[in-house]
Amino acid sequence: MKRRDVLAALGGLPVAAALGSGARAQEAYPSRLVKILVPFGPGGSTDIISRLIGKQLETVTGKPFVIENKPGATGMIGTTQVKNAPADGYTILLGSTSTLAANYSLYKTMTYEPSDFTTVAVNGTIGNFMLVKQDAPYKTVKEFVEYAKKQPKPLFSGYGNASSRVPAALFEVTTGVKFEEVAYRDAVASIQDLNAGRVDCVFPDQVVGESYVRSGYVRALAVTSKERSALFPDIPAVAETYPEYVIISYSCFSVRRETPDDIKKKLNRLIMDAIYEPAVLERVKQLGFLPPPKDWTIEQCDAFVAKEREDWTKYIKLAKIEAQ
Template sequence: MTFPVETSRRLAIAALLAPLASTARAQAPAFPTRPITLVVSFPAGGSSDVTARILAEGMARDLGQPVVVENRPGGATVIGAMAVAQAAKDGYTLLFASTSALTTNPHLYQNLPYKVSDFQPVSMVAVAPWIIAVSPTVPARTLREFVDYARQRPGQLNYHSYGPGTGAHLFAAMVLAATGIEAEAIVYRGEAPALTALSTGEIQMMPANISGALIEQHKAGRIRIIAIADAARSPVAPDVPTFAEQGFAGVEASSWFGIAAPSGTPAPVVTRLQRAVAAALAMPDIRARIEGIGFSAQASSPEALGKIIDEHSRLWGGVIQRLGIRLQL
């Protein structure tokens, strides 16, 4: 068989270039070759920040490069999320993603400067169930007793919130609707002042994500955790029954935390990052430290995290719609 001259020339050039291309691929540096920045949209020192720093330590061990936590709080997690949405699509800038950034903010803010599609899910990291705690000044020791106590005092009880549309506000609305009780929100700037207000009776109810600080206060008798919004009791607070156990089936809610990259990050990089998260959460010391906070450590595939984002978006979007909340940044 003979080929036209031009075709023969092209085949000869391709044959010469093939070994060079193969060599280039073999010599391409493996990701990562420099430090990775993990952006946390919360202030330093809180449970979310501590979890991110523990994870970063484990990821760095697996990746062989530092994973540096950078706190960018403010704007209801919008500042941190925007920094990552606008970052280079190379896997070197990641978001410690959360329920607020990717599932509630899109429903709350009319002028949100980013879209969920601006992010590529990488992996779940942890889940933190919501709980209800009451003041020791309240004579109720179970959820049923607290509901009876509250129904006898319409308009007299308060609960803590960090402002309209925040997780505490939304979960409180879910609980009030399920139990038929009434309570007014008082805004506090952080968990510490809210805990003080609960322990002294300034507020009677506190919706919060389970955390080490809350569990310590509960064990010391300074507050009383009376229900957890999960399918099963928490191993770090086994004495606290679920809502369903106390006759309020359907009250299940949690906050999730995960890793997301800018949309358009190459698939091999996303795969390598997901493997690093899974490897970190499989390290006994890393897992134990995260679960010691009260969170459940859970790695996942990018696809599974995408489904969780969608599911939580439907759940909290429905609550936000019922409350009629629309905010401006």
């Protein structure tokens, strides 16, 4: 081989090596621990669903998916932490109606914008419960409304995040009752105070409320979805009494928008496949979530979240909640 041919061959080696290294790097994701940041406390729907799917992701990838709870400011503290993390796919936001839809219309000053994130997977949609104390004198939505309107002062409504606050406010506008809002660190704390008699009703999502309803700790008067929940067929929908009242929420996995496209696509497939793993899917449905089609793309997931933000902006306006 001539000298110049040898040099040419040797000169091509670093390029080939670099290309090979890049390909391996892309294939390797995830190559280390991945953090799923849940911007609410343990025990809530976002926490439960993240642990369920995170465990399956560990099984498939062989890498740890660690859940970190960072509650506060209706999810803004934890969401902002993800916004400020490197855009490398190793810090994932467990997004929700509160953080990516409702907060946008509830607060004048935000520490992040929904557009800072790309939603790579939607876990599913779910209705909320309308919960009251187990020994409350009213047994139906109609009786509750009649009772509330006879009281000299507003009843107390507790909430732990935006997705449990807005349904209560919309209920006020729809039925004509008056509530005095009581804010809690999370939905679980609001349910505990409901049981103690410190508030009269709460509207948590069904994942949070399920065990409390089944155990008899509190009583569900209704669900906020258009139709009854398949898990609780004996609990009527508010819409059966007030047809115009329908409101649902969702949870999703999101990353910083600047995250490389190949990592976004990898996460989309990993997470959607994890949701549809038979044991996981069964549990997701047991929790009351209705998952989207398995083949949903990033574009479809992102469009869904954008549409929900539009819908919740309308709900908040209808509920006459002023931005703080």
